[in-house]
Amino acid sequence: MNSAESYLIVAPNGVLVSSYFLNVEDSDARIVAKDGREVPAHRCILSPVSPIFRMIFEMKAEQPRPVNVSTDMSYDAVIETMRFIYMACVNFNCKPGIAEELVEVADSLQMPRFKRYCEQEALNRSFSSMGL
Helix, strand or coil, X not given: CCHHHCCCCECCCCCEHHHHCCCCCCCCEEEECXXXXXXXXXXXXXXXXXXXXXXXXXXXXXXXXXXXXXXXCCHHHHHHHHHHXXXXXXXXXXXXXXXXXXXXXXXXXXXXXXXXHHHHHHHHHHHHHCCC
16 A cells, blocks of 8 residues: 555544554553563454454453453564554564565464555565665
8 A cells, every 4th residue: 555545544433543553541452472562452443354353352252351362473563563454554664574574464364455565565675675
C-alpha cells in the first residue's frame, strides 16, 4: 500500500482505530514477543483480521483480562504487525530483514492482505539491493 492508498480506520463508536495502537489502558490482550516483551492489543480489533487470533481468543475466553498470547515473533515483528492492523502501514526500516520476517508472520496469522503487502516490500527491497 503506498501513501496514495492510505486510509483511516474508524471504529463503530467513531474513534480512529489508530488511537488504540499501543494503548495499554483500554487493552484486553497482550501479544508477547519471543523475548518476553508485551505489546498491548484489543481482541475486538485483532479477531476480525486474523482467524488465528480469533481462535486463540475464543479458546482463552474464560481467562482473566488481559489475555496473554505468546508468540515466536521478534518484538519488532509484533510491533509492526500491530501497526499494520491498527494503522494500515508498516515501518519497514525498523530493522534489516523485517519485510521477509513479516511475510512469515502474516502467513502464520492467515492475514493474506498483510502478506501481499510485505511480499511486495520484500521484492522491492530485493530489486533495490540489486540496483534494479
